[in-house]
Amino acid sequence: MNRISQSIRSHPVVAYYVMVFALAWLIWIPVGILTNGVSTVAVLLGSWVPTISAITLTGYLDGRSSVRTLLRRILIWRVGIQWYVFVLFSAAIIGLIAILLFVLLGGTAPQPTFPPGVPRELGFVLLPFILLTNIFLGGPLGEEYGWRGFALVHLQAGMSALRASLIIGILWGAWHLPFFVFEATSSVVGSIPPLAFVLLTTVWSVLFAWVYNNTKGSILPMVLYHAALNTTLGSLGLIGTSTGGETLLILYIILTWLVALLVTAIYGASHLTRKQPASNGPAA
Numbered sequence: 001m002n003r004i005s006q007s008i009r010s011h012p013v014v015a016y017y018v019m020v021f022a023l024a025w026l027i028w029i030p031v032g033i034l035t036n037g038v039s040t041v042a043v044l045l046g047s048w049v050p051t052i053s054a055i056t057l058t059g060y061l062d063g064r065s066s067v068r069t070l071l072r073r074i075l076i077w078r079v080g081i082q083w084y085v086f087v088l089f090s091a092a093i094i095g096l097i098a099i100l101l102f103v104l105l106g107g108t109a110p111q112p113t114f115p116p117g118v119p120r121e122l123g124f125v126l127l128p129f130i131l132l133t134n135i136f137l138g139g140p141l142g143e144e145y146g147w148r149g150f151a152l153v154h155l156q157a158g159m160s161a162l163r164a165s166l167i168i169g170i171l172w173g174a175w176h177l178p179f180f181v182f183e184a185t186s187s188v189v190g191s192i193p194p195l196a197f198v199l200l201t202t203v204w205s206v207l208f209a210w211v212y213n214n215t216k217g218s219i220l221p222m223v224l225y226h227a228a229l230n231t232t233l234g235s236l237g238l239i240g241t242s243t244g245g246e247t248l249l250i251l252y253i254i255l256t257w258l259v260a261l262l263v264t265a266i267y268g269a270s271h272l273t274r275k276q277p278a279s280n281g282p283a284a
Helices: 002-010 012-035 040-047 049-062 064-075 081-104 127-137 140-155 161-175 177-181 183-189 194-214 220-235 245-267
Strands: none
Touching: 002 012, 002 049, 012 040, 012 049, 012 140, 012 161, 012 177, 040 049, 040 140, 049 064, 049 140, 064 140, 064 220, 081 194, 081 220, 081 245, 127 140, 127 220, 140 161, 140 194, 140 220, 161 194, 177 183, 177 194, 194 220, 194 245
């Protein structure tokens, strides 16, 4: 038991990802095998594993006071209006530019799509409500305390912020693997091909790290950004069965990577910020 405890303390990020993958997949895979698709309840339960694991490990490693500190990070809201503008609207702006380029290249603009039961004529009016609902049901609150609040903080204490964010992005995408295995659950990942999905989670992870390190380590922008991404891609018709298919998605991925490259060039790969990066844990 002491050896296991020492391993966890010596390699908290490894322990974290073992926990995250094992617990979520133990929920998703058996249900997927039995039903040929993961139920909504199972998806929701698994989506909270990253945050629950982060809270559990933080308490184990650093005590209850550190758990309170971690949880309170969502209350850090005075971070600058420009960051709220970015996290809420950048995905839509990039998406609209991708659609414009696609149309200029001869494609047909996709039709907006909204959750079942939401009339198209009311869809854009209800977007704020859809976004708020997505915070709790679509993964943002259930994941971001883990990906950014725990993994990013620990990883970038021992390596560059860029490298840490790339590792997290790849693992973030790989974590969703069961949804690609069971055809009935492809909608959970927007029916995006696996490689394209990992490219997206990886580039998003760089942008998440950039925002996180420039907003005092606040979880609030992370949750809002995650929710905005989930809401925007579907609403603009950039994913799923929209007109344009993979060509439009490729344009969106390329544009997002260009933004990430520009951010890295301006702010530097070491910290992705000109400030002292957020830190609340030891090196991995």
